[in-house]
Amino acid sequence: MTGSKKSIVQDFGRRRVLQYGAVGAGLALMPWQMSLAQMTSDDATKAMRTRKIPSTGEMLPVIGMGSSGSFSTRSEDTLADLRTVMKRFVAMGGTLVDTSPTYGNAETNIGAIARDTGVRDALFMATKVHINGRQAGIDQMAQSTEALGKPIDLMQIHNFIDLETQWKTLERMKADGQVRYIGITHYLTSAFEELEHQMSTKDMDFVQFNYSIMTPDAEQRLLPLAADRGIAVLVNRAYNDGRFFSQVKGRELPDYAQEFDCFSWGQFALKYVLANDAVNAVIPATSDPKHLEDNMHAGYGALPDRAMQKRMRETIAAM
Template structure:
């Protein structure tokens, strides 16, 4: 079985939920497993995490990925133990795409070590970045990422336009040589949208990554339609506005209508809003907290809000 086949075959079913504890990790069934299995039964049987196709290839990836900025950079043994739990449960709940960068402290080191130690490395769709200005330094940084994360590197991205003109040709060559499977660019600021729009229109990108959320929906007007037109996969960062949404919603009850699209927390409210735009390939929230990870992953299951419901969601946020 080739790498692409293995990704496509990792559907997450009720049997996998119930089997993970005893067979997969030697643990008793966890509360989230039982509650998720009950939700799946209520929905009418086996249910896989939602996936979407990468336009460049048709390969399907789960819609909830995992970022690592601010979450995987640590040397604390207790935090590393939590991160190991996060990684195992991310995969058990249907996740594959992990997004990282050499600039995120020692995140690459921790991700690589944990993925190997927990036995999930072959199940991951690994995305990382380069942020050097010369070809030589770019290749040096790429080799260092391979040493930390292992191969394959599925997606290599130019981080925040750094050395963009020099690096793009290098990334194209790495793809042609089969060293990476997909290439793209990233940014995290709305102020970068003009440049993102130009690059999306003029380069043959497989992926683009940018910020998009219910609180900052600017990408709906320009970047998401452009990505759809050009067949570019979209990774969304800052779906929680760096946690600001939780400050806005603290102590506030989730509206009753959220249950209509299988939403049971403010985190899921934010993530399902983003995923309701079908041009979004995956959203990549970062966390080092296993409970937050479980909450985030549930957003990849069940219904998504339609256009009328998204309007109600925006009205709810404005009224808080």
């Protein structure tokens, strides 16, 4: 590890110390078996599962939080729920928050809520650039930074928009220390061929794409390529935009799910994704505190092995 990369990890480690001061030592980490109400100070030694970011070795909790469709609101009632979501997310061991300037006023809300709840220094903040033109990209990223607050840990090019122009800017920003990591994102399986090309030819820290038990295509080429190239993977659309829950509605969770510490359909979907070691984090989005807590529990306990993943796919396909 180079001196600059080591500094990156150490700086984030200091921010994690601030996290625990902000939420209270008794709530710093959450074991998978318990709800917040059952938490005791002894449980602070039981941390959420983490995985290394290949380019630095920094550890990242496996359950992050997306914000598409969840943090864009002006409703005071919804904002109150989102404040609870943010506090519980950090209390249960989360750090990665992923957003975009295209998600309505999500960046503004996330920045304000993170500061108001005292957890901003605990967060690994990821956002995106989604605009044509060099200067327009610089301006958009500056606006995102103002809304979210510094530092921006990860800046990503959203859906290949003006990719080559924006990539040059991202490389300069990383070299200048304006962002810590850079990457690209997409959300469609039809983009996998181009994703594969970009992952093979660019020196990126992160890539984000869709992967789920209903759409496991990324297992064929993208996930092995990410592992070979040392690229951290963020997974979006793990619930297939809610279609997963429509498919399992009214069905009993199979008894075998308890073998990998799974106690809800939401955890079933997330643990399937996390069973692949090339995945660094999955980023489900929600404005519901109870759903947030259920999502977070997927980061604790055992994960299914490959044979179990096959059994899980067969269960869903039979519905």
